[in-house]
Structures are given as C-alpha cells and as structure tokens.
Amino acid sequence: MTAVIETKSLSKWYGNVLGLSDVSLEIESGITGLLGPNGAGKSTFMKLVTGQMKPNIGRVTVAGQDVWNNFRLFSRIGFCPEQDAFYEDVTGWEFLTGLLRLAGYSGAEAAKRAARALEIVELTQDKDRKIRSYSRGMRQRVKFAQAVAHDPDIIILDEPLSGLDPLGKRRLIRLVKDFQSEGKTIIVSSHVLPEIEAMTSRIVMIHQGKILAQGDIHSIRDLIESYPHMISLKCGDARAVAARFVHDASILKMSFGPDGRSLVVETYKRDAFFSRLQAVVLEDGIEVEELTSPDDNLQAVFDYLVVK
C-alpha cells in the first residue's frame, strides 16, 4: 500500500519552544491514531499536515504534493480542529452550508450535503439553533460534521471525542470506523488510550515533539501492561468491594478515601479487573456511582520510552 500522507524529518518550533522534532512517518489509508499527552505535538503535526503551518525543517506531502500554501489539495482534506471555536452567531445549518459553499458546492448541493452531515451526527432537530446555544457535545458534533460534509478522502480529527458523553463517543467512533470502510485515510488524535484503541490498532505515540513508538496497538498495550494501572471507584460500600478483590493476585494495592465510599485500585491487569468488577457489581447488587481511570498509565509508558 502506498502512503497517502508522508512526512520526512519534519521539525517545527515556536521561537525557542520545540513543537515537533524530526518526525518521519508514512500514513496509509485506514485509521491511524496519534496518541500522546497534552502538549506532545499532536496538534502541531495535524496543523502541518493540513497546511496551516509551514515546517521549519523537513517536508510534508499529502497525495504526493507539498501541502503548504497548496489550497488545491484541500478539497480532498477534512479537518476537525481541537479548539472549541465557531462563528457563534450562525445556526448549525448556516455554519455547514456556508462552509460547503466555500468548498464550491452550489446552494442546492450544499443544502443536501449539510442535511446529510447533520443527520449522521444527529443534529437535524437542532440545525436551526444558533451555535452559541449548543452544548459542548453538540458543538463537537457539528465540528465533526463540517470536516466530513464535503466527503473528503483524507480526514484529520484533532481530539474529536473530547467533550462528548460516553454515548456520543461511541457513536462518533462508529462513524469514524464507517469512514474507514469507505477507504478513507483518517488520522485521529487523543491523549486517552482506550479512545484510540476503540478506533484503530495502528497507532503512533508522540511525546515532547518526538515519535516514541509506532505500530500495532498490542505491542504498546503489552508495554502498558507492564506498568500498574490506577482505577478509582466510588460506591456505597467501598470496603465490601475491596473484600472481593483482596485475594486477586493481579491487584497490587488498594486504598480508601476518608469518606469510606471511594476506593483506588492499582492493578497490572486493567481489563481483567473491569470484567471481574462487572461480575461483582451484578452479584452483590452494588451501585457504582463513579468509575474512572485517573492514570491510564500512558505517562509511565512515555517516561519509560523516553529513558529508553
């Protein structure tokens, strides 16, 4: 398979601050996940790929062409920016049709495509409301809609799941996968591993402007499994839940919050813990109020890779 997006020794800095350093990548069609903590250089990479920035060193090509100031390429690219920014005084409908008209569609075609895009992000009913009145999740969805409404071959999504509720995340993940099955090239960034994992097994790990690892998610996952995960749980009787796990060899450490309702578990086997927890909750009729992974242990992996 040939690379749709290719970067060679790509470097970018902002004054004295390094944004990206010596990044060489070949991205083929399908979904590629860009994983890294905030400030790692994911957005810089995406801005370079979408021609919003010029590399200081190196080259970025899309479909074999340099992208900087090459607006001819942009009919093939859809970009969903990270920032929560809109023309606030317009409705969702006006926003989408306006951007489609900018892409060169006639009024009728723009209307048809905007209607379709709003339908797939389930905003048809709210299309005539001003964007300033949209919830965070709706804003995120309309931002996604503008990136795909013109049916681009290449879709660049910068933190598209941020601000969405779990159901919204699931729907958007399904949509991204649908686009993949149409043969499109998709780059999606996130700082949350399970989000990326839900979309693709092909990932690029980026940290402090450098590519730390790339390839199959399983190798990254194995690496992560070698570090303990922290899982936080809030329920009526945290000690009762803890009692059910005390003989579990994969549990490294458990600690309780002062209110007696919160429990923090450290485990090597996150997935196994979640499966067991699900069973315990159902068997004992425990009401779980909150379940979070405050540390998905990415930082530990990044630290490990940096040292390595």
Place this chain on the structure above:
Amino acid sequence: MKPNTNPGPATLWMSFRRVFSMFFFLGRKTGKSRVFLLLGLIPVATAVMARIFMTGRAEDVVAVFNEILIVFYVTFDIVILSLFYGTSIVAEETEGRTLSYLTTRPLAKTGIFLGKYAAYVTLMFLMVSASLFFSFFIMNGHRFRDPALYLTFLRYAGALGLGIIAYTALFAFLGTFLKRAILVGLLFGFGWENVVQYFPGSTQRLSLVHYMKSLMPRRAAGGPLSILLFRLEPSTPAVAVLMLIVIAAVFLALACWLFRTKEYLYEE
C-alpha cells in the same frame, strides 16, 4: 479509494466570490454591525433635530450638514468603522480561533483576504450611505427639485466610499501582522489624521482624510464652524481619487502577501 466527487479547487476569483458571500452574510449577523448601524442614526437624528429647530433657516441647515455632519462622517464614522472591520479581517479569525475553517478549504489565501475585505467594505458602505442618504435629504428637503442636489449627494457618497476603501485597506494591513492593531489604528485614525489636516502646506497630504476632503463639495469659507475645514489646501479631484486608490491597492497587496506567507498561531 473511490473517485473524489467534490468541486475541486477554486480560482482566485471564485475564492473571492465564495468568501465575499459568506462574510457579507456573517457580517450582517454580528453584534458589531448592529452597534455601528445605531451609530449611523446619530447624524440622522441630528438632521431631524436641525430641521425642527431651524425651521425657515435653510442656509443654516445646510451649514450644519456641511460643517458638522459631514465632519462626523469623515473624521469619525468611517474611521471607526474601517478600524474595527479592517483590523478584524484577520484578528477576529485568530482571536476566535476560526481561521482553520477558512484556510483548510480549497480557497486561495489571497481570495480569502480580498473576499472578506470586500464583504466588509460593502457592508460599511451600505451602512454609511444609508445614514448619509437620510441625513442629507432631511437637511436638504427644501431643494428636492434641484438636480445639483443629487450630484452633490453622489459626490459625498463617492468620497466616503473611497475613504472606506482606503482606510479599511490600511487597517486590514495592520491587522495582518500586529496583535494590537486596533491601538495603533486608533492612534493613526484619531491622532495623526486629526492633527495633520490642520498643518499648512503639503504635510496634510500625508493623511487620508486630506484626499477625502479634497473630493467634498466646498462652500465659501466663513461662519462659526468653518474652523473645522479652515486650512484645507485641496488636491485636485483626480489626484485625490488616484491617491486613495493607490493607497488602498498598496496596503491590500502588502496585506495579501503577509496573509499568504505568515503562519497564524492561536494564543493559548
């Protein structure tokens, strides 16, 4: 990969037209436009008051228009409008972080800049000319049958239109590379432009307002308010028009070049 069915990249003219349409629409919806529309009511209200309180003093009414209202338009209204719209062409996109919606479309960057500039200039001209129309004809209601009146109106409107084109180009240029362009614009528009027009000799030719005033119909000097125009040593209309067009073209060319080559980073 399935064949791409979208319309493809635009020429400069197509980019210009698409962006013009979008921002002529968006520009009308902003709170800024509503505020400036209200500003345009000030001279209209003044004209109504003058007509009510100066009944039977036609000459004085005309003088109020020539020496107060037109000064309001020339030295305040179009300067403030051009300043806010001109600097906002790029600044509102970077401050609002919406620039990527434009620069990731198949549009020539020069077309984006010029399209937005033209949309805002048209919007400003419509606001100013509507206000001018009402204030002028309210003040000159007693001369409706005089054909010269309509020519005078067109001359005022033309001069203000050219002023908007030139001022907006200058302020748009400032907005492409300065973060606080509005402050520099305020100093220029209400400092330099106001002061230098009262200097004798050729110094006043270093201001835009000089060329606009040179295009205005002039009355004989005299009257208590003539001090506002007292030192004008006008250029010929041809030179004034040419200068305003050249100034606009130069600043637009520079602004387009900057917009095409500069990277705009959003402030964190």
